[in-house]
């Protein structure tokens with residue numbers, strides 16, 4: 001058998017829980033990616049909002065290789081300098097007083113939900129167990145996080161599920177107020193729903209959820225796995241809503257492509273994680289934390305956050321121009337560089353066709369459900385790359401519309 005790696009190997013050797021496209025990228029630089037045949041793509045996907053500073057950013061590469069020649073791993077029996085530095089930076093830049101590290105968004109949310117239950121049991125006793133979450137929410141793929149997520153397709157067949165979880169409609173404050181009670185230990189929400197279709201929370205809703213949590217002694221958990229680390233135009237999206245959570249989860253962009261997750265919380269809440277109550281072998285891994293520290297250093301600057309705003313405006317203008325020609329978008333929405341173009345009803349179910357046509361025309365985009373084309377380019381994308389990406393995507397749309 002030939003040693004040339006091909007897409008067929010996926011079907012032959014890998015679990016069939018994904019359906020990857022035909023091309024296999026082998027190299028990336030900034031916002032450009034090249035496949036096995038040397039074809040170039042402009043990356044408007046960054047994985048799924050992961051490679052925050054594009055591919056192979058020199059500062060991240062330097063952090064990775066420098067740390068890689070010093071120390072890769074320790075157990076949590078000892079601490080390490082990169083984890084301590086990253087924790088301090090996250091605390092200084094946010095509402096939080098303490099940080100717990102893990103390796104993914106799902107694990108960060110699992111930790112947040114467990115912490116909320118633990119905190120409630122310590123402070124309010126055994127009756128305060130209930131978690132309120134939102135329909136169409138996405139919080140990860142562990143059994144607890146798929147149960148809390150609001151997409152039944154991810155729990156079907158995995159029953160019995162953990163109990164005490166209620167779902168209400170997103171952006172519906174009346175529904176939340178009707179569901180919350182003194183039995184609620186936490187409300188978990190994305191400040192803007194990502195997988196659910198790029199649906200920003202309204203300020204009134206997010207502030208109302210905070211008030212309802214306060215009135216019922218319930219913790220508020222913001223899942224910023226997708227919206228965090230500059231993606232929304234501020235370091236974390238909550239800054240734009242005028243309220244802080246008690247617990248916040250971060251992953252995806254945090255490592256810029258290196259697996260790392262974090263759960264941030266106030267002192268009072270985090271105090272419920274005692275020695276031995278929770279843990280993670282890789283959490284606080286020196287390599288991961290060294291890279292994440294470089295990500296935070298670069299993202300949390302006026303240059304990058306200013307570029308997010310400028311590229312946001314450029315992207316919206318480009319999508320509006322496409323829409324002026326074809327009238328296929330009902331709404332262009334989102335925050336910063338996490339944007340969705342929601343298709344008009346006639347086009348419902350066809351978002352993936354734009355992704356596929358994009359690849360044919362040298363631009364990688366995403367979908368968020370069957371009706372929304374999603375864009376999550378690098379936060380440092382140059383103006384010229386965005387212009388070229390929009391030109392290529394315009395051709396892709398022309399082709400799909402022409403049939």
Ligand SMILES: *Cc1c(COP(=O)(O)O)cnc(C)c1O
Nearest residue numbers: 104105106138139140194225226
């Ligand atoms: C991607 C995502 C997760 C899950 O993160 P993993 O790293 O895949 O476990 C959780 N919450 C949100 C909002 C996400 O977008």
